[in-house]
Amino acid sequence: MRAGTCAWNCGRGGSPLRYANAERSMAALRTLRFPSCLAFCRKHVNSITGRSFAKCQARFLSSVTERDGLQVSHNSNTGVVTLSMNKPPVNSLNLEFLQSMHKTLGEIQDDQDCRAVILTSGLTNIFCAGLDITEMYQPDDKRLREFWTSLQDMWIRLYSFPKTTMAAITGHSPAGGALLAMSCDYRVMAENFTIGLNETKLGIVAPTWFIDLYVGILGQRLSELALQTGKLFTSEEALKVGLVDQVVPLNDVIPTVEKELSEWKIPALARGMTKDVLRRIYWRKLQETQDVDTESFVFLIKQEKVQQTLGLYLQSLKNKKK
Numbered sequence: 157m158r159a160g161t162c163a164w165n166c167g168r169g170g171s172p173l174r175y176a177n178a179e180r181s182m183a184a185l186r187t188l189r190f191p192s193c194l195a196f197c198r199k200h201v202n203s204i205t206g207r208s209f210a211k212c213q214a215r216f217l218s219s220v221t222e223r224d225g226l227q228v229s230h231n232s233n234t235g236v237v238t239l240s241m242n243k244p245p246v247n248s249l250n251l252e253f254l255q256s257m258h259k260t261l262g263e264i265q266d267d268q269d270c271r272a273v274i275l276t277s278g279l280t281n282i283f284c285a286g287l288d289i290t291e292m293y294q295p296d297d298k299r300l301r302e303f304w305t306s307l308q309d310m311w312i313r314l315y316s317f318p319k320t321t322m323a324a325i326t327g328h329s330p331a332g333g334a335l336l337a338m339s340c341d342y343r344v345m346a347e348n349f350t351i352g353l354n355e356t357k358l359g360i361v362a363p364t365w366f367i368d369l370y371v372g373i374l375g376q377r378l379s380e381l382a383l384q385t386g387k388l389f390t391s392e393e394a395l396k397v398g399l400v401d402q403v404v405p406l407n408d409v410i411p412t413v414e415k416e417l418s419e420w421k422i423p424a425l426a427r428g429m430t431k432d433v434l435r436r437i438y439w440r441k442l443q444e445t446q447d448v449d450t451e452s453f454v455f456l457i458k459q460e461k462v463q464q465t466l467g468l469y470l471q472s473l474k475n476k477k478k
């Protein structure tokens with residue numbers, strides 16, 4: 157686009173496709189989603205440079221919704237949806253949050269204007285603290301099963317997601333948090349945090365489908381060591397073993413993911429089918445054994461020894477503050 161021209165008011169600055177998108181977005185904006193932005197751009201767009209025009213354009217094209225601990229921000233200029241976990245204090249995955257993620261991912265999957273998703277966190281220092289331990293400690297039997305089924309369903313959806321998914325890991329990411337990150341197609345992590353499957357430290361066992369991902373990424377030997385000891389990798393270690401693809405300063409995480417996405421100019425069908433070939437064996441394996449997997453989980457969690465260890469672990473988290 158030529159610097160200083162205006163695709164919004166006259167369409168002369170852009171390609172027909174860009175113009176069509178602009179028209180559609182303008183129509184959406186006229187429904188008063190960003191009236192002040194619209195007024196600002198109308199006033200200034202003819203005199204600004206190409207660079208500030210791009211910024212202006214980005215403001216025009218973003219729509220943000222917030223629901224059940226998730227913020228969904230859609231940039232219709234790039235077709236990228238940023239799904240930001242926003243459930244203080246630590247984005248722990250409880251039943252309702254898992255259901256909310258499952259539903260929202262389904263909506264994004266059906267959104268024809270979305271080509272890729274950035275999964276990130278709106279909280280400081282935390283990407284996701286993994287499963288909500290309070291769901292597993294002294295649980296109600298029915299809720300425990302529903303909780304596990306919701307985790308399975310959400311994971312199957314995320315792992316088999318046909319569009320490109322990238323994790324912007326802006327904080328710690330233990331256990332279930334690492335699962336979320338590992339299920340994305342690409343991972344960029346901020347410096348000085350930790351990631352990994354630390355389940356044994358809580359006296360529990362990482363499910364086979366978590367382990368399958370780990371082995372696929374780390375290899376058998378390293379997985380054996382890391383899983384048995386419940387190792388959490390620092391960002392820098394995670395980069396070395398391939399658990400993440402880039403490590404950058406915190407403020408650069410999102411721009412780095414956005415840049416990476418802009419470079420993935422791959423025909424969507426070919427990329428999606430390739431991902432499906434590589435991944436379906438894993439999610440189908442779980443899909444075919446969901447009931448057995450749930451029973452194993454419930455059996456393990458209800459062991460007295462497991463309950464004791466989970467209780468002590470929860471207490472140790474709370475004692476940190478004292």
Ligand SMILES: CC/C=C\C/C=C\C/C=C\CC/C=C/CC(=O)SCCNC(=O)CCNC(=O)[C@H](O)C(C)(C)COP(=O)(O)OP(=O)(O)OC[C@H]1O[C@@H](n2cnc3c(N)ncnc32)[C@H](O)[C@@H]1OP(=O)(O)O
Pocket residue numbers: 245246248281282284285286287288289290328330331332333354355358360361362363364449452453456457470473474476477
């Ligand atoms: C052979 C096979 C047989 C059977 C297999 C079948 C099935 C498998 C069975 C079981 C598998 C179950 C799988 C589980 C996977 C998981 O994800 S387990 C969860 C693991 N998560 C963690 O260990 C993280 C623990 N948290 C932390 O390390 C820190 O909190 C963290 C680094 C995330 C943040 O630190 P900080 O910013 O300092 O915050 P605080 O520690 O002060 O925490 C703030 C409050 O949040 C509470 N909290 C933290 N994490 C969790 C959590 N995961 N769930 C619930 N609550 C959490 C913490 O207690 C504080 O609460 P308070 O404010 O004190 O009330």
